[in-house]
Amino acid sequence: MNTNMWLIRREFWENRAIWMIPVVFGGLLIVAALFGQISIPTLTSPKVNREFAQVFLVIIGFLFYTVMSVYATWYLLDCLYADRKDRSILFWKSLPLSDAKTVLNKLAVGLVIIPLVYFVAADVTALLTAFILSVRARSSIGGALWQADLWWQIQVLWMYAIVTTAVWFLPVAGWLLVVSAWAKRAVMLWAVLPPLVLYLIERVFFGTHVVAHLLAKRLLGLPAVALKGSGGQSWSVSGTGDASTLNYPTSVWDFIDVRGFFTNPHTLIGAAIGVVLIFAAIQLRIRRTEI
Amino acid sequence: MAPLIEARDLTKRYGSHVALDRANLSVEAGRIVGLIGPNGAGKTSALRAILGLTHYEGHLTVLGREPFRQRTELMQDACFIADVAVLPSWLRVDQAIDFVAGVHPKFRRDRAVGFLAKTQIAGKRRMRELSKGMKTQVHLALTMAIDAKLLVLDEPTLGLDILARRAFYDALVNDYMDETRTILITTHQVEEVENLLTDIIFIDKGHIVLDSSLEDAATRFVAVAVGSDRLEAARTHKPFYERHILGKTVLYFDNADRDLLSGFGELHTPSVSDLFVAKLSGGAA
Numbered sequence: 001m002n003t004n005m006w007l008i009r010r011e012f013w014e015n016r017a018i019w020m021i022p023v024v025f026g027g028l029l030i031v032a033a034l035f036g037q038i039s040i041p042t043l044t045s046p047k048v049n050r051e052f053a054q055v056f057l058v059i060i061g062f063l064f065y066t067v068m069s070v071y072a073t074w075y076l077l078d079c080l081y082a083d084r085k086d087r088s089i090l091f092w093k094s095l096p097l098s099d100a101k102t103v104l105n106k107l108a109v110g111l112v113i114i115p116l117v118y119f120v121a122a123d124v125t126a127l128l129t130a131f132i133l134s135v136r137a138r139s140s141i142g143g144a145l146w147q148a149d150l151w152w153q154i155q156v157l158w159m160y161a162i163v164t165t166a167v168w169f170l171p172v173a174g175w176l177l178v179v180s181a182w183a184k185r186a187v188m189l190w191a192v193l194p195p196l197v198l199y200l201i202e203r204v205f206f207g208t209h210v211v212a213h214l215l216a217k218r219l220l221g222l223p224a225v226a227l228k229g230s231g232g233q234s235w236s237v238s239g240t241g242d243a244s245t246l247n248y249p250t251s252v253w254d255f256i257d258v259r260g261f262f263t264n265p266h267t268l269i270g271a272a273i274g275v276v277l278i279f280a281a282i283q284l285r286i287r288r289t290e291i
Numbered sequence: 292m293a294p295l296i297e298a299r300d301l302t303k304r305y306g307s308h309v310a311l312d313r314a315n316l317s318v319e320a321g322r323i324v325g326l327i328g329p330n331g332a333g334k335t336s337a338l339r340a341i342l343g344l345t346h347y348e349g350h351l352t353v354l355g356r357e358p359f360r361q362r363t364e365l366m367q368d369a370c371f372i373a374d375v376a377v378l379p380s381w382l383r384v385d386q387a388i389d390f391v392a393g394v395h396p397k398f399r400r401d402r403a404v405g406f407l408a409k410t411q412i413a414g415k416r417r418m419r420e421l422s423k424g425m426k427t428q429v430h431l432a433l434t435m436a437i438d439a440k441l442l443v444l445d446e447p448t449l450g451l452d453i454l455a456r457r458a459f460y461d462a463l464v465n466d467y468m469d470e471t472r473t474i475l476i477t478t479h480q481v482e483e484v485e486n487l488l489t490d491i492i493f494i495d496k497g498h499i500v501l502d503s504s505l506e507d508a509a510t511r512f513v514a515v516a517v518g519s520d521r522l523e524a525a526r527t528h529k530p531f532y533e534r535h536i537l538g539k540t541v542l543y544f545d546n547a548d549r550d551l552l553s554g555f556g557e558l559h560t561p562s563v564s565d566l567f568v569a570k571l572s573g574g575a576a
Contacts (some may be wrong), residue, residue, distance in 0.1 A: 013382050088379035091430075093344060096366040171566055209360035286362075289344050 003033050003097065007105040008113060014082075018114055022121035025067055026128075029060070032128040033136075052146045055155045057126055064122035065161065068115055070276060076110040076173050077187050080210055080285060081181035089289055099285040101149035107278060111166040119158045126154070153252040160256050164226040167262075171270045172218065174277025209247060218270065228257045292353070294321045295441060295473050296341060300349035303336045310336035312497040313349065318490070320440070320573075322504075324542050326477040327493035327567055334477040337494065338445050339473070341373055354440060367397060370434050371443035374450075378426055381389045381420035384412055403436035406466065418489030431459060435467045442467070444476045448483065460487060485563035495571050514561045514569075515552050516541045525555045532569035541571040547554050 012018055015046040080103065083089040092102065129144065136224045176191060261267055294317040303311040309350050318324050324566055333466045334336065339345040343362030351358060356365045378387065384407070392400045393556050407414075424542045427447065434442065448456040464487060478484055491508065493500040505510065515523045516539045528551065530542035543561060544552060554560060560570060 003394050006390055010386075010390055013383075013386055014379065083379065086379060087373070087377045090344075090373035090377040091379065093362070094342075094371045094373070094397075094434075095391065096363050098363040099396055197463060203348075287346060289339070 002262070003101065004105055005096070007102065008109060011079075011106065011109045011113075017071065018075070018109075019117055019121075021067065021071055022064065022118050025064070026121045026125035029063070029125050030128050030132065033132040050147060050150070050250075053150055056130065057150060059159060060129070061122055061161075062156060064118045064125070068118040068257045071174065072110050072114045073172075075108070075114060077178040077191055078178050078179060079106040079110065080281065081183060084288065090220055093289070102171065103181070103282045103285050105279065107173060107177060110176075111169070112162065114272045115162045115165065120161065122158070123155075126151075135227075153168065153241045156252050159210070160226070160258070161254075164222060164261055167170050167267060168218075168225070170274025171277060174274040177281035178277050181281045181288060217266065221266070225266060226257060226261045228255045293319055296475070297350075298337075298340075298349065298351045301337070301338060301340060301351050302348040303333070303345065304348075306312055309497055311340070311347070314494070314499045314501050316492055316502050318473060318475060320473050322489045323468065323474045323483070323487055324490040325326060325475070325555050325563070326475060326492045326494060327563075328479065330476075331480055331492045331573065333497040334479075334494055338371075338443060338477055338564050339477070342369070342443060342537075354513060356525040358429050367395075368439055369441040369443065370437050370439045371445065372427075372434055373445050374447060377417045378430055380417065382418050384416050384418075384421075385414035387418075387429065387433060388414075390567060391437075395437060397438040398433075399436050399438065400528055403432045406432040408436060423450055424452065424458070426456060427451060427459055428462075431462055431521065435462070440471065440473060442472065442474045444474065446478055447476070448478075448480075456483060460484070460515075465489075466473065466480070478543050481564040481567050488563065491563055491566075492571050493567060500570050501566075509560045511546055512543065512561055512566055512569075513547060513558050514541050514543050514555045514565065515553060517555045521555055526550075528552060532572060536567070 083092060093099075136148070179187055179191045195211065195215055199215070200211075202208055202211050296316070296318040298314055298316050300313040300315065301311055302309065314333070314337065316337075319544055326337060327388055336345070341358055343353075343358030343360075343365055346359055349427055353365060354368050386402050388400060388407075391398050391403075407429070407449040410425070410432075412421065412425050412429060412492075418429070421429065434436045435493060448459055452460065460483070463474070476488075477483055480575050488505060490502075490504045492502045500506075515525070516536075518539055522540055528542075528544060528547055530544050532543040533545075542555075543566075549558060
């Protein structure tokens with residue numbers, strides 16, 4: 001095993017939550033599927049079957065993605081701070097490991113490894129809950145949830161989401177690492193305070209909302225940039241009560257926008273800022289030892 | 292042969308505070324060097340600079356490398372134990388061995404395992420479950436298994452009881468030290484290490500007060516106890532420090548004529564701790 005593999009393993013030793021949270025979360029969903037009250041709409045046609053299965057897979061994915069975002073944020077904010085706080089940084093720095101390597105591996109864990117763990121957990125949970133629901137319902141729903149091609153599409157969507165999330169949130173991750181490498185205490189506060197102060201200064205002195213707009217765009221704007229139709233038109237739920245109609249694009253390939261995402265100036269400028277911030281975090285890691 | 296560590300005009304500032312002020316020191320291979328000074332004298336700053344953990348001004352080479360720019364390469368041949376608190380609490384003993392074996396090309400796993408086998412420490416224990424003494428043993432096992440040329444110890448026995456301290460230094464001298472290795476120890480407890488050392492460096496208020504081998508110090512410094520009747524006569528030979536004990540005055544001399552001094556009483560070589568007190572108090576007087 002090479003050094004990078006050891007550095008990643010070490011993160012799993014230190015942060016058992018990386019796999020425990022998705023396992024527990026998936027377990028809860030499975031328990032809910034096992035013992036929860038299920039009311040399944042009457043499925044009338046293959047088309048409705050398919051839509052139901054789609055909603056099911058997307059909801060599971062969305063739940064895991066949301067938990068993952070919260071945990072990955074916390075991880076990145078803590079990863080360079082924790083060993084300065086307990087002084088174990090002196091042990092890690094007594095080994096022939098460069099600070100750049102350390103920081104980049106932690107970044108990779110936060111942006112790639114953790115999402116992959118959640119992706120696997122989401123897959124397993126989706127398969128198990130689909131199986132349980134099928135057995136429990138003993139109806140056409142059973143067949144409805146097993147749609148091999150949909151399942152493959154969800155894999156593609158997850159992979160696309162992991163790649164675009166990693167690139168889009170590079171500046172956010174870089175900022176969290178800078179705070180983590182620099183702050184003497186209260187990392188959460190230091191992560192939030194400077195952007196908030198910038199926002200307030202701008203509002204009070206200039207009366208504009210450029211900072212707020214940029215932050216909102218960065219934190220919430222990924223679907224609009226990564227998916228076709230501004231994230232709203234291809235995906236719609238209309239109607240009320242039991243007469244709801246779900247309109248989805250028929251294939252995942254129709255609404256992921258690889259080319260649009262990677263040529264979007266917001267993506268590219270954000271990534272460039274991210275690289276600068278990560279470089280700054282490495283420099284801080286070299287210079288700052290204990291708290 | 293070039294010195295293993297060489298510092299010229301080594302300076303470290305924290306804002307307006309100067310922790311190290313143009314310090315010069317050199318450490319030869321194969322020595323056990325004590326870097327000794329009171330709290331806040333600049334010991335830790337000097338070590339941090341030598342280990343590449345902090346930026347500094349002046350010239351410094353360790354094992355032919357510039358520590359701050361080349362810490363990663365330096366740590367192939369140098370290792371250090373900061374103090375007992377620094378092994379992460381979540382780490383298991385076997386994980387620690389696996390990890391160091393995985394990332395350190397000069398780590399010899401069998402040696403670490405062999406050393407730990409002599410202790411009562413199980414591999415599945417986490418650092419947070421171990422006593423300070425046990426943690427020190429683990430850290431020492433990890434460090435001693437590295438084929439390093441330089442071992443730096445910063446207050447390694449802080450907070451340990453006397454049994455654990457003794458075990459630590461015994462292991463260091465018996466199982467680790469040989470002519471290919473060099474050890475640099477900082478401590479403010481001189482008595483604890485004085486039988487171990489071959490060289491001493493005294494540091495006070497950021498200045499190097501003394502950098503000498505023990506043999507040289509033994510020929511250079513001499514102490515003599517003088518009765519009050521002959522005190523004034525003895526003082527004409529310019530002692531750098533005086534100490535009053537039981538009605539007599541012990542005078543400490545640097546490079547004095549021993550034949551002349553022997554007329555005042557029995558000459559003796561001051562211990563490292565006496566010399567430390569004498570140098571640091573005498574320098575101020």
